[in-house]
Amino acid sequence: MSSHVVEWVSVKNHSALVALTLMVVILATGLTLPVFGQVYKADSQPRIIDITAKRFEFTPNIIHVNAGESIIFRIRSEDVTHGFYIDGYDYHLEIPPLSTVEVGPMQFNELGKLKIRCSVTCGPIHPFMVAEIIVEPNYVLPVFLVLTAGMFGTSVAYIGTRPKNRMLGISTEKELDILRIKVIGPVLKKFLQWRGSNYALLWPNLVIFMIVFASGFVGNPTGNLNFSIAVVWILWFAAVEFMILLGARLWCTLCPLPAFGEWSTRRRLYGVHRLKKWFSLGRKWPKQLDNMWIGALSFLGISLIVPWLVTRPIISGLLFVGLVSIATIMHLVFTKRNFCRSICPAGAYIGYHSVDSLFSVRSRDKGTCDKHIAKECMQGSPNGYGCPWLLYPGGNNDNTFCGQCFECLKSCSLDNMTLKLRMIGKDLPSIAAKAKGKFDEAWMGFIRFTLAPLYMIVFFGPTFWIKDWGNMSNVYGANWPTIGLLTPTPNALSNWLGWAVIVGGLSLAVYPAIFYGFSWLAKQAVGEVKQSAKDLFLSFSYALAPYGMTLWVAFALSLIMVNWAYPLNALLQDPFGYGWHLAPIDKFTWSPLLANMLPYIQAPVIFIGLAFAVNSTYNIGMKLFEDHSKAMKATIVMGVLHFAAALIVMFILAG
Amino acid sequence: MRQGKHSIFWEIIALGTLILGLSFLGVPMLDAVLKPSPPHGIVIRLNIVESSGFDPSVITVKRGEPVKIILHGMDVSHSLVVPDLGIDSGPVEPGKEKVVEFTPDKAGTFVFYCGTLCSVKHHFMRGTIVVEE
Amino acid sequence: MSEVKKQTELIENSALKDIVEALRLQYEGYSITRDSIVNPLTKVVEYIYDAHQAHLTNKEQCSYAGSVLVDATLEETHRRFASDVAKANKVYLAGIKLANLVWRRLDEVTQTQHKTPFATLGQITDQIVEAACRAML
Missing domain, CATH: 2.60.40.420 (Cupredoxins -  blue copper proteins)
Structure with a gap:
């Protein structure tokens, strides 16, 4: 094990080591900043x-x-x-x-x-x-700005040392076969190859979803006292960001939304139906829709109503009923997970960021899979279904649409599928290099990246008007009986349109336009290359996958650290806000955890994101141009944009 | 019908647990059992008038018998005031409870209302307490 | 006379040759019993019969029947995984051939309709399994 670790992180180049050490110093400075205080003499008169x-x-x-x-x-x-x-x-x-x-x-x-x-x-x-x-x-703002500049500088200095296939000093080529780790590996393998594993993992969430439905419709109308809000939009929403980082689409493994449809088409909860026959019309999903567009736009659509969605139980209840219905109908028409691939708003962003996860489901040896005629991971075997996500798992190199249902682990008769641990950004350069025409994923990236700081402003910023516009000035909570209280006034509706223009405009037009501008500049800086500015625009947009993820992790931290008491009370004591006491302990009092420390935790997370963005851009550039100086030039141009974005976030955190 | 590789036994077990899981949809119906009502107690949920006001808004008690009312705040702070009986609970925070104990010494029908500004229609947040002989 | 002739035709049939060869490879190092030949082949035939009755498509179902054979032979030797790709491929392709053979026979029978398909199934199974057993044991 230890020799493994040395191999993964060994940095032979001394200047690279210096740059990396400086990065750690910057992160530590950010974290330890609140230790310093300032005292001035108090005035006599308060x-x-x-x-x-x-x-x-x-x-x-x-x-x-x-x-x-x-x-x-x-x-x-x-x-x-x-x-x-x-x-x-x-x-x-x-x-x-x-x-x-x-x-x-x-x-x-x-x-x-x-x-x-x-x-x-x-x-x-x-x-x-x-x-x-x-x-x-x-003092915090200037220090944060200097640290951001420092981080940008050291990141650029680091890639100046020509790190090959590395992400901040860690190899992106090495992988760890999780199922071959001592003790854990065999147990995990046994579990995942057991047919009941999916159902067992999913069942607790099924129960949770039933409670979400019930509380969304008839629970307490006040959001933070209601399970459907407190658990879904505080706990789950924050947890998913960490799940993506550690487990890619792990949520999709656990998600009960498409389960009813999947069980219906399979006519099985546990086993494999003996006959390879689906209870489904078996239509083909249109090819021009087999991408992330609908998912990205539905994520944006949800963001347009987010002030209501995350505070009014009935809106959440209706959303989930709608999603389950669509998922079930789509299964009955298209057989497989086309809902999860193309429609689901969460599926879209989880998939987009999953390419940067530490986790992946891959084949041990691609050669074996290529030689294997049966391709059981696609067509299925008596032990497992063929990939419900319509992939070829044996040759898969991209987490985006791998839903981690582990069916390929079950169906493979050669024991060639496994789980792998790897460094963030392993597949990114090759995916980005093949980005031609993939505007859907680029825009998913822009939407997610723009909305993270916007959410920081809307939800945890002091600016009231933007909250009010999004909220349509409504002061009522609502469940099913009181849904009428949500009727907006014409004035509120026109304010909401303003909000929609801001949210939609920034994420769909303004930021992509700026990004394109920088891509064009990068093209000018690089000089003669076969890629057009548009190609660079699409390829480099993938650097937003790790960067955006860290921004959302920072947002999730503030969400959960401030409001942890609400989901805990809903889970343990009083899911419907009726005044129940299920657990024999006192209710938790709302008291934010280390809230005064939050900016000093969030800022280093974003520094890491900036370094990821710079290094990813460089890796993508190397893949595109196969030339250090060209990749370097492009990275510096694109890096300036990422640096500017980090500065803006620092203003939000500390300004 | 011929059996597949995986026996129907596990399928039935799974179906059973599925039905158990789906039954959690009905958990709100357990409210009558799970709400914290002490002996001789009445639970009143405090909502703004726009949703449902005092829930229940009519309560009946007996003269000379001690009464325990548990007030549970649902949305914003409310309170319970019965001027004729000299009762004022003070503000009840949402998500929290307050217990009011008293022994009515006169029979009749009395109005109670919310003493903490809670919404535009705050002044309409009223209920009736009937003290029987 | 005609019965014997039919059996001879079957043995000469490349499908059966493939099956025998594939099973020999798959059972290398394990003892071959009558059961370990009968069970997997019966499973494939039964599967194809069901698929045919359900009016599913030939190509997809026969290809899946190959996997059924692989899985059934592994089960006979109490293994979860095949040892190498070459062997697994052989068994898989043999399974497809067998499935195709059975499918064609079922097609003929349902078209001419002079016998009930289920009786034919028994006959087909008997012929194939007996022939394989004779060749291997």
Whole structure:
């Protein structure tokens, strides 16, 4: 094992080692930044800051204080009861309706920005009712900007040392056969080759989905007290980002949405139907739709209603009922997983980022698969179905559409399929080099990459109007009986159109246009190559797969670390928000975990993403041009764009 | 019918667990069993008037017998005020509970209402408590 | 007389030769019993009979029947996986040939309709299995 590790990470080049070490120093600096504090002499007279709280905003929403200054907050609620919580301070203040509460005098010794959050459920958007305290002088922003520049510089310096087939010092050629690891391997293999493994893995999620349906329709109308919101949009949404990183499409293994359709077409829950005959019309899915377009656009479509989706149980309930219905009907018409490949919004983005996962399902030896005439991984055998995702698993080199159902592990009679652990970005260059005409995946990348910082602003930023536009100024939670409360006013609808133009415009047009501009510049910088600017645009867009993933990991961190109590209470105590006490323990109190540390955890995650983006661009460039200096030039041009994006995120985190 | 490689036994087991799984759809129906009601207690869920207000909004108690009311906040902070009986629960936070205990000493029908501004229609959030002889 | 002639034709049939050769390879190092020949071949014939009755397509089903044979022979030797590709391919192709043979016979029978297909199935199975056993044991 240890010799393996040495082989994977050995860096022979000294300057590369220096660059990598500097990167680690930058990450460590980001993480340890909050250790430093600042203290100024307190003024004798405390300053009073008046804050008005109303659903779902604090006014003023950005409060500048001087370090060490003595502050009294005087908070008035204009409508219902609100809470007042400052990250890292143990106040859980309650502000009754139409009354004023004072807190302080208090002093802030932090380096940068703190968030004020509402701590008493005040309505559907309550978890995202946020204001900011900026402690002046704000040292964090310039330090973050310098660190970002440092990260960009060291990344470029690192690729300047001509790392071949490496991602930040780790080989992208080496793979670890998980099923051959001592002890774990054989047990895992036995389990995955057991026919009941899929069903066993899926069953708990089936139960969870039933509760999601029930709570979406008849549970508590307030989102954060309802299972369908708290568990799906806080816990699941955050968990999926980590699942992609560690397990690629692991969620698709566990997902119950298409299961009803699949079981119907197979007429089996457990075994393989003896006769190779499907309960399905067996139509062919149109070839021009066999791509990521519908999935990408449906993900964007969901983002257009996201302020409602993640706060109103009934919207989630209806969405899931709709998805299950479509998936089932599609199975009965097209037999296989065309829903998951082409329609499912989650399937699209999980698949897009999965190419950068540490995990993959691959054949041990492709030669064996090529020689094997039966191709049981495609046509199926009495032990397992042929690939439901319509791949040739034996020769597969791309995680995008591998749903990890492990049927090929079961059907292969040569024991040639396995699970492999590898470095992020292994398949990326070859996939990117073949990107001709794959606009669908490029736009999936743009949508995901643009929406991550946008979500950071919308959900955890202080700007109220954008939340309000997306939310159509609605203050009601809703389940099935109260769905009428969601009827929007004409004014709210026109605001929502504004929101839709912002979200859709940025992700579909503005960012892709900028990206194309940089691709054109890269083409000019590289000089004579056979690829056109459009080819470079499509190929280099794949660098957004790892980069976008890290942005979403950063977002997921803030989602789960701040709101962990809501899903836990829904899971363990009170799924429907009815006041049940299922577990014999106290309900968890909402109290963010290390919330004052969040920017210092998120920033290094994004630094890593930037380094991934630069290194991926270089690897893609090497694959395209097979020339170091050309790849280097293209990387620097594209890198500037990635660097700029990181700077913008730093402004969101600390500015 | 000829048996396949995998016996029908496991298929039936799986079908059983599937039905068990699907039955979780009916968990909300267990509300009557699972809601925390102490002996001689009444649970009132507090909703804004736009959804369902006090749920239930009419409660019946007996004069001279101790009453325990559990208030459960559903959406925003509410409270329960019965001026005629001198009861004020104080604000009940959503997702939390508050217990009000009292012994009604006079019979009759009394109005209770929400004492914490909760929505535009807050002033319509009312209910009735009937104290029987 | 005609019965014997038919059997001789079958033995000369390349399909049967392939099956015998493939099974010999597959069972190398394992003892060959009557069961280990009868069971896999019967499974293939039964499978094709069912597929034919269900009016499925020849090509897809015969190809799958090859996998049925591979799996059944592995089961006879209590293995989960085949040892190498060459052997697995031989067995697979033999299975396809056998399936095609049976399919054609079933086609003939259903077209002429002078016998019930199920009785024919028994006859076909008997002929093929007996011939294979005679060649191998």
